[in-house]
Amino acid sequence: MIFEYGNQTLDLKPPKHVLLSVSGGLDSACLLYLLCTHFPDVRITPVTGQDVTAPMDFECAIDVISFCRELFPNANIDEHETYTFDIMDPEWRKYAASKREEEMVTMPDGTRVDRCTGLSGLVKVLMKRDAEMKMVEKYPEGTFLTGMTANPPIGEMKKYGFYDVAERRRDSKDLDPWFNYGKVYQPLVNVDKKFVSGFYFENKLMDTLYTYTSSCVGNSDETDGYTEGCGVCFWCHEKKWAFER
Secondary structure (H helix, E strand, O other), X not given: OEEEEOOEEEEOOOOOEEEEEOOOOHHHHHHHHHHHHHOOOOEEEEEEEEEOOOHHHHHHHHHHHHHHHHHOOOOOEOOOEEEEEOOOOHHHHHHHHHOOXXXXXXXXXXXXXXXXXXXXXXXXXXXXXXXXXXXXXXXOOOEEEOOOOOOOOHHHHHHXXXXXXXXXXXXXXXXXXXXXXXXXXXXXXXXXXXXXXXXXXXXXXXXXXXXHOOOOOOOOOOOOOOOOOOOOOHHHHHHHHHHOO
């Protein structure tokens, strides 16, 4: 099904059973809403990792799922699958450091870039991947669906001063949304956050679904106890750019 928001087009083709990674952020909430609205026959198993260093993300994920359950009582939403991880775990940090070169991403032009901008980001990716693959073993007929979007245009990131904190692997808008032998689907990978903001504005969700989400990786001190965005991480910059607020 074709969706057009923010002057960008998305052809969303979900499989019959999706293991939807609901992070508590804007993108996965957008996908959950679209699935509930337009694909009532798709079985949705929401999956959330609880990062002990960012507790509010988990609470936001719960709120997002609850909102969609109430709004779409006939949607085919399973019980919420959850797991816990800690990006400061010393053994995982040592493991991630050893995997940095192996985890580098080859871009369409042949250049190789780091998967994440820092060690903590890579630890999070690896820990989530490990937990998600265990979930795939539990639901072998399911396909993981994640909400990663493309970066804003490079010129825009440089103009507003957040190019250096962005993951270079998200610069391209010419990536295959299917990978890991068809077990992972990232439908938003070739649209940027302007698509997502268009979705929220045009569906009049700014006073409802939007308010339940969180898009920040700042610590407790930087976010006043996780009650507001830090204003300096990539995700805060991206959100401000896309929603112009």
